[in-house]
Amino acid sequence: MLKIKNIEFIKTVYDESLSHNIFSIANIQFSNYPPINGALLYWKKNTSRSEFTPEGDYKFFYDMANITYYASVKFPKNIKLTRDQKQELAYILLDERGSIGTYSFKTNRSRRKKFNPKKTLEKLNFPEGFSVDCIPSYVGPIIDELDMNQILDANPHLTKKFIHDYCFWRYNLVKLHPSEFEAYLDYVDFAYICYACDQLTEKYLIDHLDKVDVSSLQYNYPVLSRLSASFKKYIVDELKRQKLKINEHFEEEIEMFIEDETYFSEYSTVHLLDDEDDNEEEEILDYQFFEYDRGQYKWYGSEHMVKGIPSLASQIYDDYGFKKHTNKEMDVIFNQYTKQQVSLISAVLEPHWLHRYREKLDWTTACQYNAYLTEDFLNEHLHYIDFEALGYNLWCELSEAFIKKHMNQFNHNKPVPIIIRHLTEELYLNFKDTIKVDSDLLYQYYDFVGNEEYERLQNLLSE
Structure with a gap:
């Protein structure tokens, strides 16, 4: 038996131009066999039985x-393993790199029904003078008598049958994935999409910002539950600017609505990835050629991966079924953004894109709202960091050393939330003349500070 001491995985960036789509490189150390370096883990289209x-x-x-x-796994040519040994070792590597299993989109029954938007659209007889916004966005496929009479009074050229048929068609249309109904946007009021489609993502809304109807979007709770604080603030600001009525659900607690990630979380029901079955017992295999402590170095993936060995879908699509853009595709999209769109997208771009567009981003927005920021990323982009805005970031985790080093770059004319979230006894004692905090404010960050540190800090503040 060959005894495996350690497996080191090296992440590789997905490149769809390669014939072999390599997603990881493995170096294997043995206690009784020479090391194997450079085993390539890859996926490929099957062309034979x-x-x-x-x-x-x-x-x-x-x-x-x-x-x-x-x-599969491609081993270096110089290794002297039998085919059966390679097969077993390949399984170990693939299982450690992820978990061997399927990747598929989860859809509820209503989405599995065969709805052909093109054929059903052709059956609709649009009357002359019809406008997609003549039927309010809140009207669903079942129309009560009051709504029907109001629509008919405002649009005497429409018939009851057409209104019923059209409302049923647009209802089924927005149950499709947004990428599937993109070609039919001219036939449906975008306000209805904002109101009724639960698969909208923040990037999709930003890409279609000129069409977004905030008065309708504010009632789409599944979508609101996924939006960043930046976009929720945009919704509220637009409602105020347009002097529109704000949703009573959060009208009296706007700040909480914007900053609380769990606001409307009970409505967040859209999950396109299959959940793992926690009750399923793990398959136990007896290895014939290798001894290895399974799971010791298990790596759960990267920004290009989902749980499991990557299928084509998991490489190309994100969690909500939108195609991941290549650099060239994203360059075209980004260069067409308005200043407002650039500001909004800066809050949700992942590090790869933040770095790629670092000269064009709204760094104030990125520093204040982007949840992907890490200390390593900040250190590599210090020239761009707006420390005053970073002070309000509620998601970025910083070390005490980083805060000490850059303490004077934050704006201390008022409390700095990111510092209070990471406040320790030592930090407070070293910078108590700089940091603005009191007992009531510290209590708001109790969950971040932790009980023991909180008690010590409260004692210091009460002195």
């Missing part, structure tokens, strides 16, 4: 019912 590739690599399928794609 053979269990092995032409090079002799064993194929691992994500779903035996669908053998379109497989994962």
Whole structure:
């Protein structure tokens, strides 16, 4: 038996231009065998019924019912392992790198129904003078008599049958994924999409910002539950600017609505990825050739991965079924953004894009609202950091050393939330003449500070 001491995985960036889509490189250390360095973990489209590739690599399928794609491991040519040994070691590497399983989109029954927007649209007889905004966005497929009479009074050229047929058509349309109804935006009021489609993402809204109807969007609770504080603030600001009525649900607690990530979380029901079955017992395998403590170095993926060995879908689509953009595609989109769109997208871009567009971003927005910021990223981009805005970031985790080093770059004319969130006894004693905090304010950050540190700080503040 060959005893595996350690497996080191090196992340590789997904590149769809490669014939072999390598998603990781493994270096394996043994206690009784020379090390194997540079084993390539990859996935590829299946073109034959053979269990092995032409090079002799064993194929691992994500779903035996669908053998379109497989994962495999290409070992260096100089290793002297038998084919069976390579197969077993490949399984260990793939299982440690993720978990062998399927990736699919979860859809509820209503979305599984076959709805063909093109054919059903052709059956609608649009009357002359029809406008997509003549039917209010809150009107669903079942129309009560009061709403019907109001629509008919305002639009005498419409018939009851057409109104029923059209409302049913647009209801089914927005149950599709936004990428599927993009071609039909001219036939439906975007206010209705904002009100009724629960699959909208923040980026989709930013990309269509000129069409977004905030008065309707403020009632789409599943979408609101996923939006960043930046976009929720934009909604509130637009409602005020347009002098529109604010949703009574959060009218009296706007600040909490904007800053609390859990606001409307009870409505966040859209999950496109299959959940893992926690009750499913893990398969136990007896290895013939290798001894290894499974799970010791398990790596759960990266920004290009989902749980499980990546299928084509998991490489190309995000959690909500939108296609991930290549650099070139995103360049085209970003260069067409208005100043307002750039500001909003700065709050939600992942580090790769933040770095790529670092010269064009709204760094004030990014520093205050972006949840992807890390200390390492900040250190690499210090030239761009707006420390006053960073002081209000409620998600970024910083070390005490970072805060000490940059303490004087924050604006201490008023309390700095990011410092209070990370406040320690030592920090307070060293900078008590700089940091603005009192007992009531500290209490607001109790969950971040922790009980023991909180008690020590309260004692110091009461002196």
